[in-house]
Amino acid sequence: MAKSIEVDNLDIYYGDFLAVENVNVHIKAKSVTAFIGPSGCGKSTVLRSLNRMHEVIPGARVSGNVRVDGQALYAPGVDPVAVRRQIGMVFQRPNPFPTMSIYENVLAGNRLNAKRMGKSEADDIVERSLRGANLWNEVKDRLGKPGMGLSGGQQQRLCIARAIAVEPEVLLMDEPCSALDPISTSAVEDLIHELKSEYTIVIVTHNMQQAARVSDDTGFFNLKAVGEPGQLVEFNPTTKVFSNPDNEATEAYVSGRFG
Amino acid sequence: MSTTIDPEPEVEQAPQTKPPTRAGDALFSGTALGAGLLVILFLAGVGAFLTIRGLPALDASGDSAYGEPNIWKFVGMLLVGTVYASVIAMVIVTPLAIALALVISHYAPKKLAKPVGYLVDLLAAVPSVVFGLWGLEVLAPRLLPLYKWLNEHASWIPLFDGSVNQRSLLTAAIVLALMALPIVTAILREVFAQTPRAHEEAALALGATRWEMVKLAVFPYARSGMVAAVLLGLGRALGETMAVAMVLSATGTGYLTASIITSEAPNTIAAFIANYYANASGAKINTLIFAGLALFLLTFLVNFAGRWIATRGQVKG
Ligand SMILES: Nc1ncnc2c1ncn2[C@@H]1O[C@H](COP(=O)(O)OP(=O)(O)OP(=O)(O)O)[C@@H](O)[C@H]1O
Ligand SMILES: [Mg+2]
Numbered sequence: 001m002a003k004s005i006e007v008d009n010l011d012i013y014y015g016d017f018l019a020v021e022n023v024n025v026h027i028k029a030k031s032v033t034a035f036i037g038p039s040g041c042g043k044s045t046v047l048r049s050l051n052r053m054h055e056v057i058p059g060a061r062v063s064g065n066v067r068v069d070g071q072a073l074y075a076p077g078v079d080p081v082a083v084r085r086q087i088g089m090v091f092q093r094p095n096p097f098p099t100m101s102i103y104e105n106v107l108a109g110n111r112l113n114a115k116r117m118g119k120s121e122a123d124d125i126v127e128r129s130l131r132g133a134n135l136w137n138e139v140k141d142r143l144g145k146p147g148m149g150l151s152g153g154q155q156q157r158l159c160i161a162r163a164i165a166v167e168p169e170v171l172l173m174d175e176p177c178s179a180l181d182p183i184s185t186s187a188v189e190d191l192i193h194e195l196k197s198e199y200t201i202v203i204v205t206h207n208m209q210q211a212a213r214v215s216d217d218t219g220f221f222n223l224k225a226v227g228e229p230g231q232l233v234e235f236n237p238t239t240k241v242f243s244n245p246d247n248e249a250t251e252a253y254v255s256g257r258f259g
Numbered sequence: 260m261s262t263t264i265d266p267e268p269e270v271e272q273a274p275q276t277k278p279p280t281r282a283g284d285a286l287f288s289g290t291a292l293g294a295g296l297l298v299i300l301f302l303a304g305v306g307a308f309l310t311i312r313g314l315p316a317l318d319a320s321g322d323s324a325y326g327e328p329n330i331w332k333f334v335g336m337l338l339v340g341t342v343y344a345s346v347i348a349m350v351i352v353t354p355l356a357i358a359l360a361l362v363i364s365h366y367a368p369k370k371l372a373k374p375v376g377y378l379v380d381l382l383a384a385v386p387s388v389v390f391g392l393w394g395l396e397v398l399a400p401r402l403l404p405l406y407k408w409l410n411e412h413a414s415w416i417p418l419f420d421g422s423v424n425q426r427s428l429l430t431a432a433i434v435l436a437l438m439a440l441p442i443v444t445a446i447l448r449e450v451f452a453q454t455p456r457a458h459e460e461a462a463l464a465l466g467a468t469r470w471e472m473v474k475l476a477v478f479p480y481a482r483s484g485m486v487a488a489v490l491l492g493l494g495r496a497l498g499e500t501m502a503v504a505m506v507l508s509a510t511g512t513g514y515l516t517a518s519i520i521t522s523e524a525p526n527t528i529a530a531f532i533a534n535y536y537a538n539a540s541g542a543k544i545n546t547l548i549f550a551g552l553a554l555f556l557l558t559f560l561v562n563f564a565g566r567w568i569a570t571r572g573q574v575k576g
Contacts, residue, residue, distance in 0.1 A: 053460065053463065053464055056460070056463055081466050081468050082466065083466075084463065084464055084465065084466040085465070085466030088464070089464035091464075093457055095455075095457040095458060095460070096461075097458060097461065097462075098458070098479070098480070099479035099482075100479070108465060109465035109466065112465060112467055113466075159461070162465070163464075166465065166466070
């Protein structure tokens with residue numbers, strides 16, 4: 001089910017503005033890949049181009065190749081909607097649908113796949129997804145309550161449950177813990193460890209320790225220079241990036257000596 | 260001893276004295292308050308005038324109630340006509356305005372959305388008389404074949420029963436719908452555009468199509484705003500006078516019928532007053548003013564409900 005992602009010569013634009021230049025990366029199936037780097041260097045931009053969410057911004061486009069298990073993501077006949085159903089995404093700020101109950105929030109993606117769902121099947125999906133997101137025990141008695149009534153950390157795990165409810169092949173996470181307290185953060189990190197056995201995960205994080213803890217591979221992004229596009233400076237196994245990186249800038253960044 | 264050497268009195272006074280007000284601020288808040296009070300005063304004045312001049316009509320009957328046995332039957336008839344025409348107008352305008360507002364806020368590229376929005380706004384600048392003329396001369400004759408067809412094939416539905424007339428309630432309602440379109444669309448457009456980006460992206464990232472995104476993120480968020488928009492549009496339609504007075508062929512208060520394609524519909528309050536005021540005298544004037552009072556209260560209520568729902572939705576959302 002999990003799939004690998006191959007990125008070749010990817011340039012990403014907002015209108016005429018080249019935000020990220022020439023990204024080449026191989027993301028392995030059933031692994032956790034972390035993107036780190038200073039603010040504004042294009043981590044989110046690259047992440048969003050992996051499930052074609054980038055193009056929902058007016059004027060935004062990419063050039064280059066992204067292949068998921070060999071299938072070109074940006075080939076002419078490919079429907080972005082279908083892509084997004086297979087590549088789930090969790091955002092920086094928890095964004096459950098405010099008018100929906102916890103139960104309906106989990107099922108939101110499944111309901112889109114027009115096929116009719118029986119009550120018991122729906123119950124199963126909700127329980128499986130909420131257990132998968134480490135949230136089941138906290139909410140099992142109030143599934144009918146609004147998702148907005150949960151704490152921030154719980155909301156974020158609800159969003160993860162919603163993303164895995166459709167059993168995607170890849171899960172993209174953009175700073176999923178930045179709005180969370182340390183306990184919720186550690187719950188989400190545990191979750192990422194567990195999810196790795198079934199999903200390919202790409203996570204953007206500003207937290208170096210988090211990248212070191214959860215990821216197998218790490219990509220370091222940086223701006224070429226002020227006003228220049230961002231680029232992927234280094235991509236290596238996480239242990240190497242944090243102990244003996246190839247690039248000086250990476251070394252400076254991970255050791256906190258970054259200007 | 261100069262004041263700078265002894266700061267104590269100032270320190271003690273500091274918590275009590277208000278922060279300095281700038282002249283501009285004072286001027287502005289003064290003007291705003293004045294304008295607000297003036298509006299309230301004006302509204303109260305209108306209400307008082309309508310009540311004082313209208314109440315004598317309470318015992319109107321027969322001739323002074325335009326042929327109705329009593330004032331309640333008279334006002335009731337006209338209220339039915341007013342509400343009926345306006346509600347039909349809303350039924351027509353709501354889907355149209357939602358579609359238009361969605362196109363402007365979510366579907367059309369920016370380059371197209373702006374002029375479309377502008378065009379719809381422009382519709383609000385067309386005088387009511389022009390709408391009336393257009394409805395009478397252009398729209399009504401073109402609708403007649405449709406009415407005939409409906410009457411022939413669907414007269415078992417009470418809406419399409421009776422003897423067909425092109426200057427019917429439906430024609431008036433369609434004109435009303437067009438007149439309410441700009442305000443309803445403008446409000447809906449604002450409401451839709453305020454959907455948080457995060458909710459839209461949540462839907463899109465789950466693999467929602469644009470329309471599914473609208474259903475999942477935009478409509479639930481906009482629900483109370485949509486109700487408010489329709490109610491405010493209704494308020495506009497209820498009081499509309501000229502166009503209805505010109506288009507509708509109802510004589511007197513009209514007849515109580517469900518059919519919307521005959522001339523025998525009940526008249527609307529505003530149109531009735533416009534048509535009969537010029538020739539009214541004595542007790543009839545009181546009767547007409549009483550009808551005006553009823554309309555005043557009705558529009559006030561509907562607008563109030565619209566505002567109330569709009570603000571309640573804001574607090575919640
Ligand atoms: N919607 C947008 N329109 C135009 N430019 C954008 C948009 N979003 C991002 N950019 C630009 O693209 C570049 C990369 O932004 P991106 O959000 O990918 O950075 P990031 O690495 O995720 O930063 P952060 O760590 O702060 O989240 C920045 O120069 C940013 O200004
Ligand atoms: Mg970012």
